[in-house]
Amino acid sequence: xxxxxxxxxxxxxxxxxxxxxxxxxxxxxxxxxxxxxxxxxxxxxxxxxxxxxxxxxxxxxxxxxxxxxxxxxxxxxxxxxxxxxxxxxxxxxxxxxxxxxxxxxxxxxxxxxxxxxxxxxxxxxxxxxxxxxxxxxxxxxxxxxxxxxxxxxxxxxxxxxxxxxxxxxxxxxxxxxxxxxxxxxxxxxxxxxxxxxxxxxxxxxxxxxxxxxxxxxxxxxxxxxxxxxxxxxxxxxxxxxxxxxxxxxxxxxxxxxxxxxxxxxxxxxxxxxxxxxxxxxxxxxxxxxx
Amino acid sequence: xxxxxxxxxxxxxxxxxxxxxxxxxxxxxxxxxxxxxxxxxxxxxxxxxxxxxxxxxxxxxxxxxxxxxxxxxxxxxxxxxxxxxxxxxxxxxxxxxxxxxxxxxxxxxxxxxxxxxxxxxxxxxxxxxxxxxxxxxxxxxxxxxxxxxxxxxxxxxxxxxxxxxxxxxxxxxxxxxxxxxxxxxxxxxxxxxxxxxxxxxxxxxxxxxxxxxxxxxxxxxxxxxxxxxxxxxxxxxxxxxxxxxxxxxxxxxxxxxxxxxxxxxxxxxxxxxxxxxxxxxxxxxxxxxxxxxxxxxxxxxxxxxxxxxxxxxxxxxxxxxxxxxxxxxxxxxxxxxxxxxxxxxxxxxxxxxxxxxxxxxxxxxxxxxxxxxxxxxxxxxxxxxxxxxxxxxxxxxxxxxxxxxxxxxxxxxx
Numbered sequence: 039x040x041x042x043x044x045x046x047x048x049x050x051x052x053x054x055x056x057x058x059x060x061x062x063x064x065x066x067x068x069x070x071x072x073x074x075x076x077x078x079x080x081x082x083x084x085x086x087x088x089x090x091x092x093x094x095x096x097x098x099x100x101x102x103x104x105x106x107x108x109x110x111x112x113x114x115x116x117x118x119x120x121x122x123x124x125x126x127x128x129x130x131x132x133x134x135x136x137x138x139x140x141x142x143x144x145x146x147x148x149x150x151x152x153x154x155x156x157x158x159x160x161x162x163x164x165x166x167x168x169x170x171x172x173x174x175x176x177x178x179x180x181x182x183x184x185x186x187x188x189x190x191x192x193x194x195x196x197x198x199x200x201x202x203x204x205x206x207x208x209x210x211x212x213x214x215x216x217x218x219x220x221x222x223x224x225x226x227x228x229x230x231x232x233x234x235x236x237x238x239x240x241x242x243x244x245x246x247x248x249x250x251x252x253x254x255x256x257x258x259x260x261x262x263x264x265x266x267x268x269x270x271x272x273x274x275x276x277x278x279x280x281x282x283x284x285x286x287x288x289x290x291x292x293x294x295x296x297x298x299x300x301x302x303x304x305x306x307x308x309x310x311x312x313x314x315x316x317x318x319x320x321x322x323x324x325x326x327x328x
Numbered sequence: 329x330x331x332x333x334x335x336x337x338x339x340x341x342x343x344x345x346x347x348x349x350x351x352x353x354x355x356x357x358x359x360x361x362x363x364x365x366x367x368x369x370x371x372x373x374x375x376x377x378x379x380x381x382x383x384x385x386x387x388x389x390x391x392x393x394x395x396x397x398x399x400x401x402x403x404x405x406x407x408x409x410x411x412x413x414x415x416x417x418x419x420x421x422x423x424x425x426x427x428x429x430x431x432x433x434x435x436x437x438x439x440x441x442x443x444x445x446x447x448x449x450x451x452x453x454x455x456x457x458x459x460x461x462x463x464x465x466x467x468x469x470x471x472x473x474x475x476x477x478x479x480x481x482x483x484x485x486x487x488x489x490x491x492x493x494x495x496x497x498x499x500x501x502x503x504x505x506x507x508x509x510x511x512x513x514x515x516x517x518x519x520x521x522x523x524x525x526x527x528x529x530x531x532x533x534x535x536x537x538x539x540x541x542x543x544x545x546x547x548x549x550x551x552x553x554x555x556x557x558x559x560x561x562x563x564x565x566x567x568x569x570x571x572x573x574x575x576x577x578x579x580x581x582x583x584x585x586x587x588x589x590x591x592x593x594x595x596x597x598x599x600x601x602x603x604x605x606x607x608x609x610x611x612x613x614x615x616x617x618x619x620x621x622x623x624x625x626x627x628x629x630x631x632x633x634x635x636x637x638x639x640x641x642x643x644x645x646x647x648x649x650x651x652x653x654x655x656x657x658x659x660x661x662x663x664x665x666x667x668x669x670x671x672x673x674x675x676x677x678x679x680x681x682x683x684x685x686x687x688x689x690x691x692x693x694x695x696x697x698x699x700x701x702x703x704x705x706x707x708x709x710x711x712x713x714x715x716x717x718x719x720x721x722x723x724x725x726x727x728x729x730x731x732x733x734x735x736x737x738x739x740x741x742x
Contacts, residue, residue: 079708080422081401097740099733100715166568187512187570189722276512276570277722278715292394294707295422 074301091302104281112261123208144206156270159199189279215249352381354640358414361389368660409630417703424455430629444667446690462648465663467623469592469698474611507564509586511572514718518700527617531694538699555727597662612678620689623701712741
């Protein structure tokens with residue numbers, strides 16, 4: 039009896055969450071895929087009608103804008119957050135006295151809700167209220183910083199706010215990575231008289247490769263599911279210049295009563311996530327088998 | 329017919345069993361949660377209670393009704409719809425097609441709604457000839473509001489044509505005053521757009537373009553002229569307009585920072601709440617051109633089970649269109665009553681103008697639904713048009729490109 043229990047308890051404990059994930063994640067993915075093939079408007083309908091929703095999606099200029107925004111935002115957000123986070127981590131790693139305080143200060147933005155970040159930056163970047171008005175008030179009349187209201191630049195304003203929020207978190211990740219590097223190797227390098235920058239580029243950073251991957255995965259999924267930041271900062275505007283796939287999907291599903299269209303955009307978004315996650319999982323699994 | 333018989337039987341049953349049952353019941357889903365609107369909703373609630381009914385309030389705030397619609401969808405899918413839901417325009421017929429709306433023709437016929445409601449507004453309340461919704465008010469959308477002192481100081485009259493408007497705006501620009509107070513949100517861009525479109529296209533082509541979605545009209549040179557005027561309007565707003573809420577734009581006019589605002593008559597509520605007087609501190613006029621764009625709030629009645637709930641539904645429908653509620657509610661909300669036989673003595677001059685124009689335009693067929701406020705088209709089509717309007721307004725797109733994009737977007741949304 040005890041032997042039987044021992045063998046089966048793990049399965050029994052895992053079963054409810056397994057069933058829940060099966061229904062609420064994979065079940066609803068399948069449901070969304072189904073609905074994306076129908077002409078559902080206000081309420082879901084189940085008669086399959088081919089790829090009409092995907093045709094509509096790829097014909098919509100607004101979706102093009104959303105996808106290219108995702109590309110611009112995703113690339114810049116991930117790149118700048120990583121570079122900035124790494125620099126902060128290296129600077130904090132110089133065994134300085136107030137490290138604990140500084141680390142908290144830089145990490146703190148991550149504790150804020152994106153709605154707060156978005157609203158605060160909306161005011162900071164508003165030309166009439168924030169930075170531009172302040173600098174002009176100092177006498178620099180020609181100073182202009184109107185990205186948030188300029189349709190061509192607004193997406194970069196979103197990047198600024200996103201980077202501000204996430205780079206402290208990336209810093210904490212890298213700091214942990216830096217601490218994990220074997221001190222003996224570094225000491226040996228120092229004894230050999232290798233300059234500090236070479237130690238970083240040739241020894242420390244390469245040995246942190248797994249941390250880079252984790253940081254990338256975390257930032258990439260933050261970028262793809264980014265929704266509240268845009269809603270709070272620009273509301274998708276000016277016009278729909280800062281629309282992202284997530285805000286597009288929300289608008290279709292909840293404002294316009296166009297559930298089929300929303301479902302098809304959700305499927306495309308999932309495709310983008312898979313394009314990033316699947317190679318990662320593949321490399322992880324392969325590493326284990328080796 | 330079957331329903332009427334059933335209602336009669338149930339009324340008798342109700343009368344016999346009176347002590348045991350609770351009387352008329354209604355669960356009402358709405359999003360009137362802010363200041364003046366909440367006060368208006370309370371009026372209805374009070375009247376319902378005075379008539380022996382039990383009111384279950386279901387206010388869902390947020391997103392201009394989007395949150396409420398999400399709640400409604402969940403309720404309908406679970407087979408437990410509320411008695412009455414704040415719905416408007418073609419959304420009523422869209423829900424009817426899902427087979428969930430109730431028939432309230434018996435109330436409408438007893439109360440003689442057909443005689444007191446303007447024809448085109450009554451049409452919105454019918455689903456395949458049967459009454460399925462009750463109108464609450466008529467908001468006029470094509471208003472232009474102005475700061476009286478600013479106009480006088482610059483020697484400007486209320487504009488009668490768009491040329492007048494442009495001339496006045498240029499003059500104000502020279503004097504260093506922002507001519508047009510505007511908030512850069514898609515629905516506000518759409519509100520200005522349809523006001524301009526009504527003026528330039530005229531009522532007939534407006535109907536063709538935004539009610540019938542006639543491709544030739546959507547692609548016409550006149551439509552290009554509408555976008556030309558929109559490009560001019562873009563030059564008349566201040567630099568900080570993106571994302572601004574409409575009431576902040578209204579206070580710009582109030583405080584003399586801007587001269588005009590194009591907005592529905594809910595803006596009047598802001599002026600009145602700030603203690604401004606129509607005709608003295610601020611001016612109201614219809615935008616240049618003929619016609620009247622209406623935005624009618626209404627309650628759609630959903631199919632419910634149980635005699636108490638059906639009795640509640642009938643009572644609610646009767647009260648909503650009743651003259652007393654129509655007067656009190658609209659005084660609070662800034663709109664005018666949907667029924668034409670309500671005395672307007674207590675209303676202000678702007679409301680008088682609105683009521684007079686509504687009567688005139690109903691007679692000559694230029695009483696038109698507002699596309700920007702979801703009265704003319706379903707969500708997907710209206711949204712597609714708004715996307716183009718706001719993209720054009722916020723970029724340097726040419727009018728020819730905009731017209732082509734408009735036609736493509738509408739075709740893609742069908």
